[in-house]
């Protein structure tokens with residue numbers, strides 16, 4: 001389930017009002033989960049999972065689930081380390097997948113003042129030490145904290161490079177140092193302009209996940 005809040009049912013995946021505000025649906029995500037469980041029972045899918053749910057919403061799904069969510073996919077990288085949310089999931093047996101693990105540098109709506117993860121000095125220093133790229137240091141960090149990372153690349157050499165992270169290890173101190181770079185900074189917050197002001201697109205939906213601490 002991509003988000004805990006739903007858009008209006010129909011063929012248009014991003015239904016909007018003329019003022020640019022999304023047209024929402026208020027189906028309880030627990031009902032959606034029960035419907036998804038039927039797909040597992042029928043053998044149509046092997047596993048089902050969640051994305052962009054916060055810890056409270058995960059527990060809410062677990063309270064009704066007969067098929068446990070296999071994974072939680074959330075934005076996660078050194079600037080959004082998600083330490084508490086990862087601990088919460090790992091305690092409950094959910095695998096965490098890190099999306100935008102390299103800070104999603106090719107986003108169309110990038111803000112000119114946003115921090116550039118792949119330019120982080122602490123990461124670049126480790127890259128030099130291990131003769132690896134900053135991307136490889138970040139991916140190795142996720143491997144060592146048992147988080148699955150899904151970097152995206154259209155460049156064959158980078159796709160290969162992003163797999164070559166199993167021939168070196170960071171020390172425990174280096175793993176915690178990278179964790180301490182956390183700024184709780186989200187690159188992926190869908191935004192829209194309302195009355196000339198840029199606002200989080202879905203923040204008014206009751207299931208918007210990012211108002212809870214984690």
Ligand SMILES: NC(=O)c1ccc[n+]([C@@H]2O[C@H](COP(=O)([O-])OP(=O)(O)OC[C@H]3O[C@@H](n4cnc5c(N)ncnc54)[C@H](OP(=O)(O)O)[C@@H]3O)[C@@H](O)[C@H]2O)c1
Nearest residue numbers: 051099100101102103104105106135151152153154155158
């Ligand atoms: N569940 C959700 O709500 C959600 C939200 C956002 C994203 N995602 C998923 O997360 C995955 C990745 O996200 P993303 O594309 O936003 O972010 P990302 O993987 O953090 O960043 C991709 C960018 O990093 C570059 N890159 C890749 N490997 C590199 C390397 N080794 N060195 C330097 N640059 C490198 C890519 O360039 P090139 O391609 O030009 O090589 C591309 O510009 C995708 O599968 C996406 O669908 C899920």
